[in-house]
Amino acid sequence: MVAERVVSPVFVGRGEELSALVAALDTAVGQGPAVVLVAGEAGIGKSRLLAEFARSLGRGVRVVEGACAELGSDGLPYAPFVTVLRRLIRVEGVLPGPYRQLARWFPELGEAGDAEGGKHLLYEEVLTLVERVAANQPLVVSIEDLHWADAATRELLGFLARNLTQAGVLLVITYRPPETGNGLLGPLLSELARRPRTTTLRLPGLDRQGVGRQLAAILGTEPDAAAVRRVHERSDGTPLFVEALAHAGERTPDSLRDLLLHGPRSLPGPARELLRIASAAGGRVCHRLLAQVAGQDGTGLDALLRELVDRSLLVTAGDGYDFRHALIRQAVYEDLLPGERARLHARYAEALRDSGAHAELAAHAHAAGDRGLALSAAYLAAGQARRSYAYEEQVRMLDQVLELWDPQARLGVDRIDVLTGAAEACMLSGDYARGVEYASAGLAAVNERREPERAAQLLEHRGRLRHRLEATGVSDWERALELVPATPGGVQRGRLLGVLAMGLLPEVDRAREPFEEALAIGRRTGDATVTVRGLLGVGSMTGDLGMLAQARTLADRLDGHDLLMTVPMYEATLHTKAGDHDRGIEAARDGIRHARRYGLGRSRGAELARFAGHSLILAGRWDEAATVLEESLQEDPPPLPRQALRVLAGYLSLLRGDLARAADAAAAVEHTGNGGLFPRYQLLCLLAVAQGNHERADLLLDRALADPALTRIYSSDARPVLVAGALAQRARLAHGDGRDLRQRVAKRQAELSAADTALGVDGPLDRAWQIMLRALIKDDGWDHAAGAWRELRQPYELALSLFHGARAALAASDRPGSTARLREAAWLAEDLGAAPLTREIALLGRPRPAQGGLTERERDVLRLIAEGLSNRQIAARLHISPSTAGVHVSHILTKLGAATRTEAAAIAFREGLAGVLPRLA
Numbered sequence: 037m038v039a040e041r042v043v044s045p046v047f048v049g050r051g052e053e054l055s056a057l058v059a060a061l062d063t064a065v066g067q068g069p070a071v072v073l074v075a076g077e078a079g080i081g082k083s084r085l086l087a088e089f090a091r092s093l094g095r096g097v098r099v100v101e102g103a104c105a106e107l108g109s110d111g112l113p114y115a116p117f118v119t120v121l122r123r124l125i126r127v128e129g130v131l132p133g134p135y136r137q138l139a140r141w142f143p144e145l146g147e148a149g150d151a152e153g154g155k156h157l158l159y160e161e162v163l164t165l166v167e168r169v170a171a172n173q174p175l176v177v178s179i180e181d182l183h184w185a186d187a188a189t190r191e192l193l194g195f196l197a198r199n200l201t202q203a204g205v206l207l208v209i210t211y212r213p214p215e216t217g218n219g220l221l222g223p224l225l226s227e228l229a230r231r232p233r234t235t236t237l238r239l240p241g242l243d244r245q246g247v248g249r250q251l252a253a254i255l256g257t258e259p260d261a262a263a264v265r266r267v268h269e270r271s272d273g274t275p276l277f278v279e280a281l282a283h284a285g286e287r288t289p290d291s292l293r294d295l296l297l298h299g300p301r302s303l304p305g306p307a308r309e310l311l312r313i314a315s316a317a318g319g320r321v322c323h324r325l326l327a328q329v330a331g332q333d334g335t336g337l338d339a340l341l342r343e344l345v346d347r348s349l350l351v352t353a354g355d356g357y358d359f360r361h362a363l364i365r366q367a368v369y370e371d372l373l374p375g376e377r378a379r380l381h382a383r384y385a386e387a388l389r390d391s392g393a394h395a396e397l398a399a400h401a402h403a404a405g406d407r408g409l410a411l412s413a414a415y416l417a418a419g420q421a422r423r424s425y426a427y428e429e430q431v432r433m434l435d436q437v438l439e440l441w442d443p444q445a446r447l448g449v450d451r452i453d454v455l456t457g458a459a460e461a462c463m464l465s466g467d468y469a470r471g472v473e474y475a476s477a478g479l480a481a482v483n484e485r486r487e488p489e490r491a492a493q494l495l496e497h498r499g500r501l502r503h504r505l506e507a508t509g510v511s512d513w514e515r516a517l518e519l520v521p522a523t524p525g526g527v528q529r530g531r532l533l534g535v536l537a538m539g540l541l542p543e544v545d546r547a548r549e550p551f552e553e554a555l556a557i558g559r560r561t562g563d564a565t566v567t568v569r570g571l572l573g574v575g576s577m578t579g580d581l582g583m584l585a586q587a588r589t590l591a592d593r594l595d596g597h598d599l600l601m602t603v604p605m606y607e608a609t610l611h612t613k614a615g616d617h618d619r620g621i622e623a624a625r626d627g628i629r630h631a632r633r634y635g636l637g638r639s640r641g642a643e644l645a646r647f648a649g650h651s652l653i654l655a656g657r658w659d660e661a662a663t664v665l666e667e668s669l670q671e672d673p674p675p676l677p678r679q680a681l682r683v684l685a686g687y688l689s690l691l692r693g694d695l696a697r698a699a700d701a702a703a704a705v706e707h708t709g710n711g712g713l714f715p716r717y718q719l720l721c722l723l724a725v726a727q728g729n730h731e732r733a734d735l736l737l738d739r740a741l742a743d744p745a746l747t748r749i750y751s752s753d754a755r756p757v758l759v760a761g762a763l764a765q766r767a768r769l770a771h772g773d774g775r776d777l778r779q780r781v782a783k784r785q786a787e788l789s790a791a792d793t794a795l796g797v798d799g800p801l802d803r804a805w806q807i808m809l810r811a812l813i814k815d816d817g818w819d820h821a822a823g824a825w826r827e828l829r830q831p832y833e834l835a836l837s838l839f840h841g842a843r844a845a846l847a848a849s850d851r852p853g854s855t856a857r858l859r860e861a862a863w864l865a866e867d868l869g870a871a872p873l874t875r876e877i878a879l880l881g882r883p884r885p886a887q888g889g890l891t892e893r894e895r896d897v898l899r900l901i902a903e904g905l906s907n908r909q910i911a912a913r914l915h916i917s918p919s920t921a922g923v924h925v926s927h928i929l930t931k932l933g934a935a936t937r938t939e940a941a942a943i944a945f946r947e948g949l950a951g952v953l954p955r956l957a
Contacts, residue, residue: 047088048253048275049246050081053237057089060235061097061206065174069200071228074210076239077348077360079276082210085239086178089208098173100124103180104189113188116179117162124169135161159195167202174204182211183221190224197228212348213238241273245670250275254282258704261672272361288367296367299349310340311349314357315368316380318399322356328387329380378404385409394420395429398436411440415447418457425635427465434458452478452490459497464598466639466674468505472498484519489528492516496532503539504639504676510539527566530557534569542750544577551577564590568599572606579799581610601627601640608647613752613799615828617655624648628664642673642681649684653691654801656831656868661688679705679713687719690726691832693871698723714745715753721760726872730768734784737761741787751795755805758788762812769936770929775904778938785813804828808837818844822857832873835864839877846880847939855881880933889931897924902941 057072064070076082090099100123102116118141125142137158139145169175179185179193197207209228211221229236242250248264259267271277280292288296300311313330314321327333341357344350349364350357359365372380381403388397389409394417402410418433437447437454455478462471475498484491499512513536520529530553537550555570557563568587575583584607591603604627611620624647631641645668652661665685673681686701702723705716717740724733740746740757765781765788788809797803804824811817818841825834842857858881865874890898893914900910911921925937934940 047081047084048249049242050085050088050239053085053239054089054092056235056237057085057208058092060233061093061174061176063233064206065204068203068233069205069207070233070235071197071207071209071231073225073228073234073236074208074239075213075236076210077212077274079274080239080241081275082239083180084275086180086208086210090176090178093176096174097176098124098169099176099178101178101180104182104184104186113186114192115186116189117192120177120179121162121165124165135165137161138165159192162192163196163199166196166205167200170202170204174206176206176208178208178210180210182209182225185221190221194224194227197231241271242268242275242278243273243670244268244672245666247271247273247278250278251282254279265672270362270366272363274361277361277363288363288370292363293367293370296361296364297371299347300364300368300371303343303347303349307340307343310337311344311368312372312376313380314344314350314359315365315372316377316384318396319362319365320353320356320358322354324355325384325387326357329383382406395433398433402436402440407440408442408445411437411442411445412447414440415449415454418461422461425633427461427635428467428638430461431458431465431467431470434461452481452494455481456490456494456497459494459501463497463501463504464636464639466636466642468501468674471501472505475501488519492519492528492532495519496535499539500535504674507676510536513539527557527561527563530554530561530563530566531569533557534566534573537573538569541573541576543748547573548577564594565597565599568594568603572603576606576610579610579614581607584610598636598640600634601631601636601644603627604630604644605647608644608651612647612651612654613750613801615800615804615830617651617829620651621648621655621657624651638671638673642668642671642677645673646677646680646684649681649688653684653688654828654830654833656829658688658692658868676713679708679716683713683716683719686723690719690723691868691870691872695723695726698726714740714743714749715757717743717757718760721757721764725764725767728771730764730771733764734768737764737784741791746791747794750798750802752798752802752805754795755792755802755809758791759805759809759812762788762809766812766935769938770934771926772937789813800824801828804830804833808833811837811840815840815844831864831868832870835861835868835870835873835877838864839873839880842877843880843933843935846933847942879930882933890928894924894928894931897921898928898940898944901925901928901937902944 053074060070060072074082074085086101090101093099100120102119105115121138121141125138125145135142135145136147138161139147166175166177179189182190182193185193193207193209200207211225228234244264247268248259251259251264251267267278267281271281277292280289300308303311310326310330314326317326317329327337330337341350345352345357348360351360359368369377381400385397385400385404385406388400391397394413398410398413398417401407401413414433414436418430418437421427421430421433434454434457438451438458441451441454443451455474459471459475459478462468462474475494478494479491479498482491482494493516495512495516499509499516501509502512503509513532516532517529517536520526520532533550533554537547537554540547540550551570551573554566555574558565558567558570568590571583571587571590575581575587584603588603588607591597591600594600604623607623608620608627611617611623624644627644628637628641628648631637631639631644645664649661649665649668652658652664662685665681665688669678669681669685672678682701682704686698686705689695689697689701698719702716702720705713706720708716717736721733721736721740724730724736737760740761746754746757762785765784768777769781792806792809797806804821804827807817807824808821811821818837822834822837822841825837838857838861842854842861845851845854845857858877862874862877862881865877896914897910900913905913907921907925908918910916910925911918914921929935929937929940932940932943934943
């Protein structure tokens with residue numbers, strides 16, 4: 037029974053399958069009996085899916101479960117149906133029989149009939165019982181582990197599937213493919229799959245994101261990316277294995293190892309030995325290599341391999357074989373004695389010596405203890421990896437070279453060269469922190485006085501790594517320039533000037549001179565990389581798209597160089613600032629394609645995804661934005677781009693009304709102290725407003741205004757934060773009271789105005805943010821703001837401006853103007869899926885009640901609001917509690933459609949509600 041089975045306590049990654057089960061039940065109820073076949077390997081979550089499905093149905097549906105026993109044909113016939121029928125008869129209750137054949141199983145049904153014609157009558161009685169139960173209430177019958185079913189169970193199941201006619205019956209059947217050990221199951225599954233109203237679900241392993249969510253639920257905290265990657269690779273995404281590995285280290289847990297080794301240890305000797313040989317391969321092994329190491333080939337080897345495949349221990353993979361689960365391979369390998377491992381690896385190394393498979397040769401030689409062979413093979417493997425754009429593999433191989441380093445080895449390079457190459461490979465792979473360690477080790481070993489250019493190269497690498505890791509690195513580049521002569525202005529100096537200038541941005545005044553000098557050197561020397569950097573810098577500072585086009589033409593010749601991905605970043609930035617979001621998206625996506633093609637998806641691709649996601653959100657293409665952000669986050673990007681992507685993903689979730697996801701993102705980025713993530717204040721502040729924590733929103737705004745990054749970043753990144761702060765102030769006024777609060781809000785608005793004045797205006801997009809900021813502060817100029825956003829084709833900001841414009845028009849008794857604005861705002865917000873804004877628009881658009889819409893107590897409170905009294909003062913005057921006064925105030929604001937207490941008083945005076953008189957300032 038399901039209750040006796042072991043299932044993972046965490047349910048993740050099966051939303052589509054759960055929806056398919058619910059849809060199948062709807063089909064069974066509405067159209068006729070239906071079948072769902074759920075296929076998946078052991079531990080993949082079949083039982084957990086069914087348990088979650090049953091839990092989701094509630095009391096309106098009967099759910100009964102039965103499971104086939106592993107004993108197979110020697111077990112009790114009809115075992116799962118006996119369990120199902122016992123539940124229906126003894127727990128659920130059934131209508132009167134007669135059930136003469138079923139009475140042989142359940143005496144409480146009455147007198148049992150004779151055996152003549154028993155099987156046919158038994159099947160008919162089971163069919164009758166099931167249909168009678170379903171006639172009163174929808175019925176789900178789940179049969180688990182059909183791959184172990186006896187012949188009688190298979191026959192009865194087929195009979196039911198063919199003869200059920202009563203609507204409301206859903207048969208859910210789980211099994212493991214292939215149908216190992218039960219060759220008769222295939223025809224039954226084929227028959228069921230061909231029947232109408234049959235759905236087949238094949239459960240794959242969880243992807244890396246799903247594994248991360250499962251681990252987070254098990255551990256109670258967010259796991260680090262390396263742990264998620266390791267567990268995902270070892271478990272193949274199987275939830276049961278993920279659970280077992282959650283608290284384990286590198287070795288397989290003993291309890292899981294015993295389970296995994298049950299099959300291998302039951303093999304005959306020759307097959308078990310072949311499996312042990314295959315485990316030492318480390319992964320997929322081609323047939324020829326396995327035959328060579330095993331010392332046999334032909335039909336004898338084929339027979340052994342067939343047995344391993346039939347037992348689901350190995351699977352065919354191209355021209356070779358692999359273990360069905362990586363954990364099975366690891367368990368078999370760990371079961372080898374140390375001497376056995378060394379001998380097997382030596383045999384693999386000998387077989388691979390002249391194959392050109394340097395990485396495999398290095399691994400086997402190292403495991404066999406042949407350090408010299410392992411060193412030379414690892415160095416050659418690193419070169420292969422770089423030429424294939426496999427930079428993570430290059431880093432791994434160079435790390436092995438450094439571990440095995442022997443000064444006497446004839447590799448043609450010294451240790452500093454290896455460290456330099458490793459640092460550069462880390463820059464390309466996205467492992468920036470590790471790259472800093474390599475570059476620092478190289479700098480510690482090099483003599484600056486004797487080899488200044490070599491030291492400058494390491495400083496350049498370390499500066500770029502540090503800049504991408506934590507937005508620092510300028511000091512390394514400045515030191516490198518001190519080591520490189522100013523004359524005659526060679527290529528290395530031009531390259532250093534280019535990266536220094538890029539690192540100085542957005543401080544244009546400091547970046548201008550090095551950019552211009554780099555461009556001059558590039559043009560004089562003809563060096564493409566230096567020229568591209570100069571063109572990008574000068575072109576971006578002047579807004580000259582023609583210079584960026586020249587940079588792109590030159591960069592296209594630099595096959596695989598990360599400058600090929602840098603050009604789209606500058607193009608996307610300029611297009612976005614100009615409000616041309618479509619071209620910005622196109623440029624960023626083009627860069628992402630190049631990044632993935634050249635193995636830079638995790639590093640440069642993540643940075644480009646930030647540009648694409650930002651522009652897609654602004655353009656109102658929210659589904660596309662969510663896809664781009666999610667795909668990039670799944671690639672485990674480096675810290676800075678990962679944080680930036682989370683900010684965007686959280687902001688998008690907030691706009692859609694998913695506060696839980698927005699809060700998760702906010703928690704992950706709140707304490708990052710880097711100016712490159714200044715936009716996080718926008719997410720944090722608006723989330724606090726959405727959560728009703730207006731004082732926290734104001735505190736976050738205070739932090740943003742005091743952050744030195746405010747004056748260093750592009751104004752187009754700063755002003756959205758100021759707009760969020762202004763929105764927070766409006767929310768404070770709407771939900772607070774008293775002269776003191778109004779004074780504090782006025783002070784904060786003055787600070788926002790001062791910050792706005794101190795910033796320049798960086799293009800049409802920035803100008804639109806400025807117009808909106810000033811409209812929020814003055815509560816005027818909303819048509820101007822709407823016009824700016826309309827011109828830029830930004831639907832959310834346009835809808836928000838129209839909403840505030842409608843509110844202001846309503847306060848001024850311009851009901852037709854308010855209605856027209858709200859109608860367009862509602863259409864835009866609903867089309868976007870901006871649920872919170874849609875609700876606010878609907879609330880404001882509701883007909884405002886006449887005086888009779890307010891209770892007598894609310895009219896009393898409204899008069900005191902108009903006098904400027906605080907909640908506490910109102911409570912004292914009316915002899916009620918302050919919290920009760922606050923509830924009355926909230927109801928009044930809602931009924932009047934007012935955003936603030938002051939606006940409510942103005943509406944009451946204008947419309948003659950409650951005898952309110954105008955307040956004199």
